[in-house]
Amino acid sequence: GAVVSxxxxxxxxxxxxxxxxECRSLDFQxxxxxxxxxxxxxxxxxxxxxxxxxxxxxxxxxxxxxxxxNHASLTLSTLTVTSAHPEDSSxxxxxxxxxxxxxxxxxxxxxxxx
Amino acid sequence: xxxxxLHLPTLSVQEGDNSIINCAYSNSASDYFIWxxxxxxxGPQFIIDIRSNMDKRQGQRVxxxxxxxxxxxxxxxxxxxxxxSAVYFCAEKGPRNAGGTSYGKLTFGQGTILTVxx
Numbered sequence: 001g002a003v004v005s006x007x008x009x010x011x012x013x014x015x016x017x018x019x020x021x022e023c024r025s026l027d028f029q030x031x032x033x034x035x036x037x038x039x040x041x042x043x044x045x046x047x048x049x050x051x052x053x054x055x056x057x058x059x060x061x062x063x064x065x066x067x068x069x070n071h072a073s074l075t076l077s078t079l080t081v082t083s084a085h086p087e088d089s090s091x092x093x094x095x096x097x098x099x100x101x102x103x104x105x106x107x108x109x110x111x112x113x114x
Numbered sequence: 115x116x117x118x119x120l121h122l123p124t125l126s127v128q129e130g131d132n133s134i135i136n137c138a139y140s141n142s143a144s145d146y147f148i149w150x151x152x153x154x155x156x157g158p159q160f161i162i163d164i165r166s167n168m169d170k171r172q173g174q175r176v177x178x179x180x181x182x183x184x185x186x187x188x189x190x191x192x193x194x195x196x197x198x199s200a201v202y203f204c205a206e207k208g209p210r211n212a213g214g215t216s217y218g219k220l221t222f223g224q225g226t227i228l229t230v231x232x
Contacts, residue, residue: 004157034219041122043203044158044222093157101146101207103220105157 003027004096006106013084014114021079021109023094029074030096034103035067038091050077084113122201124227133191133230137204137223142185144206148220149178149189152201161189161202191228199230 003026013019023033031052036044048069049057056069068080077096081088089112095103127133139147145166150158164171164178164187171178177190187204205220 006157032218043122043225046219046221049219091155095157097218101218102148102160102163104160105150108155108157110155 002098002102002104004094004104004106006092006094006109008109009107010110010112012112012114015085016083018080018082019084019111021081021092021094021111023077023079023096023106025075025096025104028096028098030077030098031074032097033071033077034095034097035069035077035079036093036095038093038108040091044093047079081111084111086113089113122225122227124229126229126231127194129194129196129230129232131194133189133194133198133228135189135191135202135226135228137187137189137226139185139187139204139206139221139223141206141208141221142182144208144221146207147178147180147187148205148207149176149187150203150205150222151198152203152225154200158203194228194230196230196232199228201225201227 005024007022033050035047037047038044046059047062050069050071052071052074058064066082071077091108091110093108095105097103148163149161151161152158162173162176162178164180169180175192179188203225204223
């Protein structure tokens with residue numbers, strides 16, 4: 001149980017285009033989902049907290065107009081990287097929380113912006 | 115400040131040895147701690163957790179120790195196997211924020227690269 005999926009697993013796009021990443025909780029309902037970014041050989045950095053039916057809460061330094069988050073249902077959250085640039089290339093990981101503590105992570109999406 | 119680093123320390127052990135991975139956390143008010151294992155190109159995988167009212171918890175081949183006095187967390191892996199090779203992260207969960215919407219967010223430590231040699 002507690003499986004989280006992400007789609008796509010990897011994506012290559014041209015600079016200036018937008019990319020949407022989906023995060024789904026497959027066998028449970030998640031009132032809260034989190035989006036992280038991880039650069040090579042570094043730790044996970046929380047980007048935003050997504051609550052179903054409300055606006056996402058962004059961490060300091062994360063541009064909310066560039067990283068659009070939508071949490072339309074209890075099993076789906078999406079992250080859209082708008083006008084992507086090479087510096088946005090990274091590994092994006094989502095997690096979904098049941099209850100108040102345990103977070104289950106997705107497999108990650110590798111984004112490469114050319 | 116946050117316990118997030120930029121360059122990961124490494125630990126190399128021989129197969130069958132015990133491994134100890136350490137983590138210093140930053141927020142004395144954190145009430146829940148988790149160890150995750152991350153293999154290359156994959157998302158973090160839950161290993162074991164511990165609440166702040168405990169100082170030790172054991173799982174299968176793993177033990178987590180919590181020392182709140184010095185804000186230190188450790189993960190002990192018994193009889194380490196090549197399949198244990200990965201990056202290990204500790205994470206702390208902070209207390210409820212005033213706004214409530216970010217309650218329970220995790221702050222990850224810098225991570226340790228564990229390499230197990232056969």
